[in-house]
Amino acid sequence: MTFLKEDTLSHLHQLLDDQNFAHLTQQLDDLHSGHVADFLESLPLDKRTQVWKVLREAGDFEEVLAYTEGEVRVSLLRAMDASEVAEYTANFDADDAADVLQDMPEDKAEDVLAAMDAQRRLRVEAVLSYAEDTAGGLMDTAVLTVRADVSLETVFRYLRLHTELPDKTDMLLVINRENFFLGGLFLSRLLTHDPDARVAEVMSTDVATIRPETSAHEVANLFEQRDWVSAPVVNANGYLLGRITIDDVVDVIREEAEHSLRSRAGLSEDDDIFAPTLSTARQRALWLGINLATAFLAAWVIGWFEATLEKIVALAVLMPIVASMGGIAGTQTLTVMIRGMALGKVMDSNSAWLMRKELAVGLFNGLSWAVVVGLVATLWFHNGMLGLIIAAAIMINLLFAALSGTLIPLLLKRLGIDPALAGGVILTTVTDVVGFFAFLGLASVFLL
Amino acid sequence: MTFLKEDTLSHLHQLLDDQNFAHLTQQLDDLHSGHVADFLESLPLDKRTQVWKVLREAGDFEEVLAYTEGEVRVSLLRAMDASEVAEYTANFDADDAADVLQDMPEDKAEDVLAAMDAQRRLRVEAVLSYAEDTAGGLMDTAVLTVRADVSLETVFRYLRLHTELPDKTDMLLVINRENFFLGGLFLSRLLTHDPDARVAEVMSTDVATIRPETSAHEVANLFEQRDWVSAPVVNANGYLLGRITIDDVVDVIREEAEHSLRSRAGLSEDDDIFAPTLSTARQRALWLGINLATAFLAAWVIGWFEATLEKIVALAVLMPIVASMGGIAGTQTLTVMIRGMALGKVMDSNSAWLMRKELAVGLFNGLSWAVVVGLVATLWFHNGMLGLIIAAAIMINLLFAALSGTLIPLLLKRLGIDPALAGGVILTTVTDVVGFFAFLGLASVFLL
Numbered sequence: 001m002t003f004l005k006e007d008t009l010s011h012l013h014q015l016l017d018d019q020n021f022a023h024l025t026q027q028l029d030d031l032h033s034g035h036v037a038d039f040l041e042s043l044p045l046d047k048r049t050q051v052w053k054v055l056r057e058a059g060d061f062e063e064v065l066a067y068t069e070g071e072v073r074v075s076l077l078r079a080m081d082a083s084e085v086a087e088y089t090a091n092f093d094a095d096d097a098a099d100v101l102q103d104m105p106e107d108k109a110e111d112v113l114a115a116m117d118a119q120r121r122l123r124v125e126a127v128l129s130y131a132e133d134t135a136g137g138l139m140d141t142a143v144l145t146v147r148a149d150v151s152l153e154t155v156f157r158y159l160r161l162h163t164e165l166p167d168k169t170d171m172l173l174v175i176n177r178e179n180f181f182l183g184g185l186f187l188s189r190l191l192t193h194d195p196d197a198r199v200a201e202v203m204s205t206d207v208a209t210i211r212p213e214t215s216a217h218e219v220a221n222l223f224e225q226r227d228w229v230s231a232p233v234v235n236a237n238g239y240l241l242g243r244i245t246i247d248d249v250v251d252v253i254r255e256e257a258e259h260s261l262r263s264r265a266g267l268s269e270d271d272d273i274f275a276p277t278l279s280t281a282r283q284r285a286l287w288l289g290i291n292l293a294t295a296f297l298a299a300w301v302i303g304w305f306e307a308t309l310e311k312i313v314a315l316a317v318l319m320p321i322v323a324s325m326g327g328i329a330g331t332q333t334l335t336v337m338i339r340g341m342a343l344g345k346v347m348d349s350n351s352a353w354l355m356r357k358e359l360a361v362g363l364f365n366g367l368s369w370a371v372v373v374g375l376v377a378t379l380w381f382h383n384g385m386l387g388l389i390i391a392a393a394i395m396i397n398l399l400f401a402a403l404s405g406t407l408i409p410l411l412l413k414r415l416g417i418d419p420a421l422a423g424g425v426i427l428t429t430v431t432d433v434v435g436f437f438a439f440l441g442l443a444s445v446f447l448l
Numbered sequence: 449m450t451f452l453k454e455d456t457l458s459h460l461h462q463l464l465d466d467q468n469f470a471h472l473t474q475q476l477d478d479l480h481s482g483h484v485a486d487f488l489e490s491l492p493l494d495k496r497t498q499v500w501k502v503l504r505e506a507g508d509f510e511e512v513l514a515y516t517e518g519e520v521r522v523s524l525l526r527a528m529d530a531s532e533v534a535e536y537t538a539n540f541d542a543d544d545a546a547d548v549l550q551d552m553p554e555d556k557a558e559d560v561l562a563a564m565d566a567q568r569r570l571r572v573e574a575v576l577s578y579a580e581d582t583a584g585g586l587m588d589t590a591v592l593t594v595r596a597d598v599s600l601e602t603v604f605r606y607l608r609l610h611t612e613l614p615d616k617t618d619m620l621l622v623i624n625r626e627n628f629f630l631g632g633l634f635l636s637r638l639l640t641h642d643p644d645a646r647v648a649e650v651m652s653t654d655v656a657t658i659r660p661e662t663s664a665h666e667v668a669n670l671f672e673q674r675d676w677v678s679a680p681v682v683n684a685n686g687y688l689l690g691r692i693t694i695d696d697v698v699d700v701i702r703e704e705a706e707h708s709l710r711s712r713a714g715l716s717e718d719d720d721i722f723a724p725t726l727s728t729a730r731q732r733a734l735w736l737g738i739n740l741a742t743a744f745l746a747a748w749v750i751g752w753f754e755a756t757l758e759k760i761v762a763l764a765v766l767m768p769i770v771a772s773m774g775g776i777a778g779t780q781t782l783t784v785m786i787r788g789m790a791l792g793k794v795m796d797s798n799s800a801w802l803m804r805k806e807l808a809v810g811l812f813n814g815l816s817w818a819v820v821v822g823l824v825a826t827l828w829f830h831n832g833m834l835g836l837i838i839a840a841a842i843m844i845n846l847l848f849a850a851l852s853g854t855l856i857p858l859l860l861k862r863l864g865i866d867p868a869l870a871g872g873v874i875l876t877t878v879t880d881v882v883g884f885f886a887f888l889g890l891a892s893v894f895l896l
Contacts, residue, residue, distance in 0.1 A: 009795060009797050010795075010796065010797035013797045013798065034673060034674070038792070041793050042793055042794075042795070042797070042798055043798075044798075044801060044805070067673060069673075156639070159639045159640055160639070160640055160641070160642070162640050163640060164636050164637065164640055165635075165636040165639065165640065167675070168618075168675075168677060169635075169636060170616075170618065170677075187613075187635050187639070188612050188613040188617060189612065191604070191607045191608070191613065191635070192607055192608055192610050192611060192612055192613065193608070194608070223698070224698050224699075224702060225482060225515060225517075226482070227615070227616075227695040227698075229616060229618075229677055229694065246677065246694050246698075247675040249698075250671070250672050250675075250694075250697075250698060250701065251672075253698065253701055253702060253705070254672060254701060254705075256705075257701070257702075257704075257705030257708070257709070258787065260705070260709055261705075261708055261709060261783065261787060262783060262787065264712070264779075264783070265776075265779045265780045265782075265783040265784075266776075266780065267780060267783060267784065273784055273787075273788045273793060273794065273802070277805050277808040277809055277812070278812070280805070280809050281808075281809040281812040281813050284777070284780050284809065284813060285813050285816060285817075287776065287780065288773060288776055288777060288813055288817055289817070291772060291773065291776045292769070292772075292773060292817060292820070292821065295768060295769040295772040295773065296769065296824065298768055298769075298772075299765050299766055299768060299769055302764065302765045302768070303765045306761050306762075306765065309757075309761045309764050309765075310758070310761045313754050313757045313758045313764075314754075315764075316750065316757050316761075316763075316764035316767075317747050317750045317751045317754065317757075318747055319764075320743060320746055320747060320750070320768060320771070320880070321740070321743040321744065321746075321747055323768070324739060324740075324743040324746075325736060325739065325740060325743065328713075328714075328735065328736055328739045329732070329736060331713045332713045332714065332715060332732050332735065334713075335709065335710060335712070335713040335715060336713075336715065336721050339706065339709060339710065339721075340721045344486065345489050345490055345721060346490075346721065347457060347458075347490070348458065349457055349458035349461040349462075349490070350461065350490055350491075350492075353492060354721070357492070357725050357728070360725040360729075361725055361728050361729040361732065364725070364726070364729040364733075365729050365732060365733050365736055368733060369733075369736055369737070369740060372740070373740065376744065432768070
């Protein structure tokens with residue numbers, strides 16, 4: 001199947017608008033569960049809940065739920081009873097079940113745990129005891145383990161006792177009697193070696209392991225670099241705790257990317273596009289307020305030069321250009337730095353080199369565009385000195401932009417603040433203030 | 449292994465700065481190849497080439513190369529001979545070998561192809577015949593296939609003829625004599641069923657297939673939603689062409705995220721953080737030029753009101769606030785829209801609803817902050833009318849921001865332009881122009 005076609009979707013929306021539930025249910029029944037999920041995700045919250053109720057009454061909603069993601073899945077789960085949720089998550093990996101619980105109100109989550117059988121509850125609670133954004137929180141505790149001293153034939157017989165293997169099993173984990181991790185037996189090797197061989201001879205002992213306290217970000221980088229399908233989680237004493245699989249890592253990568261993109265605009269990850277108007281407005285208001293404060297700071301700097309502006313009104317016309325060029329150049333540097341830091345390529349040892357490079361880039365582009373802006377300003381207002389002044393102000397601001405674009409993310413990281421969130425505001429505050437101050441200040445000295 | 453530690457890295461940088469190659473080579477020799485790759489990626493181009501030469505002379509560079517990515521890998525490969533590259537890629541999946549060739553100058557790529565053996569060349573050329581950003585360009589043509597009418601025991605014997613299975617093999621592909629795709633035999637089922645059973649009884653016939661012309665973006669979404677490890681690529685006639693594996697999809701997801709993040713700042717994906725100054729400066733200059741044009745447009749609009757600004761200089765002090773608030777609010781809407789469109793959740797059928805919602809959010813936040821700004825302006829300049837005017841201008845601009853933030857990405861998409869690249873510039877042009885025009889226009893009417 002591919003994505004739900006746009007005309008099918010429009011048709012479904014139309015049926016919903018017409019409140020034609022009989023026809024809608026029939027249409028949804030003919031669709032792949034993944035397509036029904038696409039439809040649900042495309043709906044605002046109130047309509048989504050309405051359709052969800054219809055689907056649950058029709059009975060087969062579990063598969064649809066499995067295809068939904070993020071906030072949408074949470075909104076659907078919240079609309080269900082604890083027992084329904086326990087039943088629904090019964091066949092989930094422990095880490096996925098834990099994710100579901102973490103998204104629910106605390107008392108309801110406890111009800112769901114209580115409704116699970118004892119072994120299952122222990123496993124889910126083990127995952128819940130680690131922070132959600134660590135390897136421990138990502139791992140699944142249901143693993144298939146074998147002993148090193150048995151033959152591959154024995155392993156084959158053991159596997160046939162199962163009706164299926166855990167999802168994404170590319171290797172069996174080899175442990176000793178004390179649950180100490182010894183190595184991995186890749187299915188690819190199990191299947192291509194003599195069945196009479198011992199596990200110890202065929203297993204890979206150089207399998208990289210992950211500590212439960214490793215951050216989800218680092219886990220994602222490792223999976224991406226090493227092309228893993230799964231990796232064992234082992235504690236400091238060498239004991240096997242569980243395994244992490246690629247599907248959970250893909251979610252981490254996608255969430256990180258979403259986080260970086262959204263935090264630039266001061267949006268939370270949770271801002272479901274179909275959330276109610278008021279909750280969206282409230283979430284975004286704070287960011288507008290912070291930016292308003294910095295805008296007032298820039299206005300205050302302009303205010304120092306009221307006397308100058310009164311005499312030469314051309315300055316008011318041109319001053320946004322100086323600020324804007326600095327903001328754009330600084331954002332370019334900032335973006336490169338933040339990405340480099342996120343991917344682990346920028347650190348203290350090469351930051352001096354990077355700053356020199358960014359300053360050189362700022363100098364080069366500052367000179368080029370200062371000439372252009374200076375010429376245009378001279379011709380526009382028939383004032384050569386004004387052209388020189390705006391050219392100098394642009395040079396100054398682009399150098400400050402390069403400096404701030406490099407230093408601000410390094411500084412924020414050292415202070416433990418996410419540069420993707422705060423970097424942009426601070427940077428444009430600097431380039432606005434420096435831009436207005438340099439331009440109006442130089443004009444006050446040389447034009448009055 | 450985890451990431452290369454920052455102090456180890458600093459130490460290596462120090463050795464390189466001191467040109468202490470003897471000690472450096474010795475240190476690198478002791479490191480994991482992945483760590484050596486981390487070190488190479490952290491270096492500017494000239495130093496990287498220097499260290500790379502040392503590593504190649506020392507002999508064991510292939511594993512290091514395997515751990516490098518993107519522009520860095522390209523820069524290292526370009527420094528090698530065609531025969532060296534052919535030898536290096538000999539054991540790659542066909543799609544990965546094709547990726548390497550696509551990154552090289554055309555004549556050199558042809559030399560590398562010529563240096564491959566015939567069967568290998570055919571496979572790589574098959575992948576090269578599809579666009580890089582389609583399923584065909586992502587697929588590997590080396591697949592393990594079995595027939596439906598043999599027993600699992602026969603499959604086991606067949607697999608033992610191999611020394612290993614293709615990377616990320618979670619299922620064998622079942623075809624008939626004409627290479628027509630029949631289904632997938634998951635290893636998980638192969639290992640848990642009676643060896644005397646036939647493949648036809650155990651295979652899954654509902655395995656989803658991908659067409660070679662499907663876009664890489666859609667492939668990534670499918671893998672993410674369906675939690676696949678691999679998927680078969682099948683043409684319109686049902687013939688098996690190859691398979692796509694999760695590791696290549698993870699790269700697509702990461703590259704898409706990087707692309708979205710970087711294009712906001714007008715940066716190309718290829719802008720290697722350690723590229724030479726001049727090439728970086730040239731790449732970024734275009735974006736600054738485009739933004740300069742829009743800044744001049746805004747300046748031109750301000751210029752219409754020179755007479756007004758001459759009389760009331762407070763307008764010059766306050767006008768950046770109006771423009772800035774519009775830009776921030778519009779960027780929030782734009783970000784939500786672009787992400788929603790990329791994830792397939794925003795389309796024509798729900799865009800009217802979304803626009804109404806964004807307008808409501810704009811109205812709400814416009815009203816709240818207009819009151820604040822109006823009060824501050826009134827107190828600052830002791831002018832109630834000025835306060836009223838700036839409040840009205842902010843209201844107007846936030847409504848326009850909501851409208852533009854919703855409409856611009858939809859319009860750009862219809863025109864086939866990437867909204868992530870062009871959306872931000874167009875949006876801030878609108879909010880600047882509308883902000884300045886509304887504020888200065890209202891002031892001209894009511895304050896003069």
